[in-house]
Amino acid sequence: MKKRLGIITITALVVIAAVYLFLSKIYVVPVLMYHSIDHNDLMTKLSVSPESFVRQMGFLHSRRYNIVGLDKVASYISKKEKAPPKTLAITFDDGYYNNYQYAYPVLKKYNIPATIFVIVDKIGEPGYVGWKELKEMSDSGVITIGSHTVSHKWLPSLGSDRLKDELERSKRIIEEKLGKEVDFLCYPIGAVNDRVERAAKDAGYYCAVGTNPRRFAPDDIFAIKRIKISRTSNSMFVFWIETSGYYTWIKEQRDE
DSSP states (O other): OHHHHHHHHHHHHHHHHHHHHHHHHHOOOOEEEEOEESSOTTTOTTEEOHHHHHHHHHHHHHTTOEEOOHHHHHHHHHTTOOOOTTEEEEEEEEOBHHIIIIIHHHHHHHTOOEEEEEOGGGTTSTTBOOHHHHHHHHHTTSEEEEEOOSSOOOGGGSOHHHHHHHHHHHHHHHHHHHSSOOOEEEOGGGOOOHHHHHHHHHTTOSEEEOSSOSSOOTTOTTSBOOEEOOGGGGSHHHHHHHTSSOHHHHHHHHHO
């Protein structure tokens, strides 16, 4: 009987160790991707309602998630360091005014850092945030402003000169207006290839994100994958899975 219990115990320990090693291997720090925070969530997957956003940020705050900037995510990746449990980062694409109107007050309330990627040509246009709001958010210490290029073109299709201009000019304009370095780039529509990635490095960015760039590449800080948050994340169970660190792997197995 004792021998049998010993075998069962050893087997259980081996299984637990194998599961732990597997989970450690597939864990990726979740980088959440938002677009609009408005009441169009039933019409487009690029919108999350203000009410859902409040619940989601409250969930992260109450459960003591370790919410970090993209520089920290890139550091974990490049140094091959294990991130603390429940670590994640938050990003917004395009620079909609509703990010300032609805998301910023919640992020400031909970002191949650986030990065907003702005399209330079859209700044100050109807529906988009202006320089005044960008300056306020940037100076708050909560929001980091990143580049989403000058005009949101499909970068792989551009010639070398136009590609360079989209990356370098957007970075320079934002830096001049806000008085801070712009280290982070978001590829428009998630479009990236080796040439675009090299151009991003040459333009002086520290790291770059897409929507779902390439096959799983955990060591590439210029192809950081993100998790799109949409109305399906109204379910806090779904949101919990998405923020678990294992959703990237689950999604890739599903999409194959």
